[in-house]
Amino acid sequence: DTAVSQTPKYLVTQMGNDKSIKCEQNLGHDTMYWYKQDSKKFLKIMFSYNNKELIINETVPNRFSPKSPDKAHLNLHINSLELGDSAVYFCASSQKVTYEQYFGPGTRLTVT
Amino acid sequence: AQSVAQPEDQVNVAEGNPLTVKCTYSVSGNPYLFWYVQYPNRGLQFLLKYITGDNLVKGSYGFEAEFNKSQTSFHLKKPSALVSDSALYFCAVRRINDMRFGAGTRLTVKP
Numbered sequence: 001d002t003a004v005s006q007t008p009k010y011l012v013t014q015m016g017n018d019k020s021i022k023c024e025q026n027l028g029h030d031t032m033y034w035y036k037q038d039s040k041k042f043l044k045i046m047f048s049y050n051n052k053e054l055i056i057n058e059t060v061p062n063r064f065s066p067k068s069p070d071k072a073h074l075n076l077h078i079n080s081l082e083l084g085d086s087a088v089y090f091c092a093s094s095q096k097v098t099y100e101q102y103f104g105p106g107t108r109l110t111v112t
Numbered sequence: 113a114q115s116v117a118q119p120e121d122q123v124n125v126a127e128g129n130p131l132t133v134k135c136t137y138s139v140s141g142n143p144y145l146f147w148y149v150q151y152p153n154r155g156l157q158f159l160l161k162y163i164t165g166d167n168l169v170k171g172s173y174g175f176e177a178e179f180n181k182s183q184t185s186f187h188l189k190k191p192s193a194l195v196s197d198s199a200l201y202f203c204a205v206r207r208i209n210d211m212r213f214g215a216g217t218r219l220t221v222k223p
Contacts, residue, residue, distance in 0.1 A: 004155070033210065041200055043156075043213045055209045090155055100146060101211060103155030 003027050004104040006091050012110045013081055021076045021107045023091030031055075032074040033101065034066060035090040043090075049074055081111045114139045114207045116186075118214040125193045125221055133188040133217045135203030144206035145186045147177055150216075151199045159201075162186060173197070193221040 004025045013019055025032065033056075034046040047066045048056035054066065063079045074091060091104040116137045125131045137143050144163055148156040160171025167179045177188045188201060198221045203214040 041150075041216050043202065043216070045210050045212070048210045050209075092156075100158040100161055101156075102158065103148075105155050106153075 004091060004093055004102050006089075006104040006107050008107060009105065010108050010110075012112065014112055015081055015083060017081050018077070018079045019081060019109070020078070021089055021091075021109075023074045023076070023104055025072055025091075025093040025102070025104075027093055027095070027102060029093040029095045029102070030071055031094050031096060032068065032071075033092040033094075034074065034076050035092065035103075037088045037090060037106070039087070047074075047076075078109075081109075083111050085109060086111045114143075114205045115212055116145070116203045116205045116214040118201075118203055118217045120217050121215075122218050122220070125219070127195050127221050127223050128192050131190050131193040131197070131219065131221070133201045133203075133219060135186045135188065135214060137184050137186060137203075137205055139205060143186075145177075145179065146204040146206070146211065147171065147175070147186075147188050148202045148204060148213075149173075149199050150202065156202060159188070195221050195223055197221050 007022045031050045033048045036044050046060050049068045052068045065077045067075045088106045088108050090106050092101040094101040146161045147159040150156045159175050160169050162169050162179045170176045175190050200216045202216050204211045
């Protein structure tokens with residue numbers, strides 16, 4: 001069974017559209033994250049949720065909105081997509097913030 | 113602020129030779145340090161961590177890392193490199209509510 005899964009794996013869309021990426025973990029972890037990896041492979045934390053509550057919201061445009069319906073899921077909704085949003089988005093989870101994180105396979109978002 | 117730096121963008125080694133991927137840290141208090149590996153088109157995979165205790169930490173795939181407090185370093189090592197070790201390696205440090213990653217080092221092991 002996949003520990004951290006994301007859907008879709010690839011997402012191609014036009015500027016101005018709204019899209020969502022879903023993430024699920026079956027590890028029983030209490031903390032989940034969203035990261036953005038740019039074309040230079042730099043990894044930037046976007047959001048962190050602990051027990052369904054937002055604990056980190058880095059400097060991210062408010063077009064990005066995370067939603068955590070339960071501890072096993074953390075979805076990312078993006079409004080009014082821009083060219084600069086093109087990147088690979090990774091979901092991750094950990095048991096407590098201090099423990100190692102387990103990453104999903106990533107979602108490659110391309111905005112045209 | 114808790115941060116890590118990876119001074120080398122690229123490391124090249126020959127198969128069978130020892131490899132070192134460097135990481136230095138800047139933290140207040142005791143550091144929690146991690147190494148991750150990313151293969152092409154994949155998510156990051158946890159390799160090893162240092163929390164406390166023995167300065168030499170052993171991890172997955174034969175990798176180990178040495179914590180050096182005086183040099184504020186946490187270098188990743190492997191005695192004998194494999195071509196399949198070629199990947200992107202990230203050092204990371206725990207912060208209060210998340211983890212901060214270094215910029216990554218691309219390791220290429222040539223046959």
